[in-house]
Amino acid sequence: QVQLVESGGGLVQAGASLRLSCLVSGRPFSNYAMGWFRQAPGKEREFVAGISRYGGDTVYADSVKGRFTISREDAANTVYLQMDSLKPEDTAIYYCSADLLPLTISTTPGPYDYWGQGTQVTVSS
Numbered sequence: 001q002v003q004l005v006e007s008g009g010g011l012v013q014a015g016a017s018l019r020l021s022c023l024v025s026g027r028p029f030s031n032y033a034m035g036w037f038r039q040a041p042g043k044e045r046e047f048v049a050g051i052s053r054y055g056g057d058t059v060y061a062d063s064v065k066g067r068f069t070i071s072r073e074d075a076a077n078t079v080y081l082q083m084d085s086l087k088p089e090d091t092a093i094y095y096c097s098a099d100l101l102p103l104t105i106s107t108t109p110g111p112y113d114y115w116g117q118g119t120q121v122t123v124s125s
Contacts, residue, residue: 002026002114005097009119020081022096022116033102034079037059038092059105086123093118
């Protein structure tokens with residue numbers, strides 16, 4: 001059974017930073033490309049960032065490029081999302097996802113096989 005557990009969300013002011021973590025258990029972590037998505041109230045789930053197996057490639061949504069950084073630590077079975085210069089429009093539930101044996105880094109939810117329960121990020125103005 002594969003499990004993804006996010007942590008690190010919270011309430012911060014605009015301009016602050018947060019680092020989200022996602023611990024993956026159940027299968028060799030290196031088999032997965034990893035993604036972060038977010039969903040704000042009344043909106044569809046949207047892609048935020050993705051990282052390939054072994055971390056050689058990354059992809060970002062235009063809205064977070066230059067402010068967010070995705071990374072992975074395979075020895076710890078963990079993927080991170082460093083979020084800097086946070087804005088109120090970044091407020092959402094953030095979900096970690098895993099794509100088993102991917103061909104590429106997907107920017108849509110469909111190819112991802114496993115999801116975490118989400119962690120709330122709230123940015124006040």
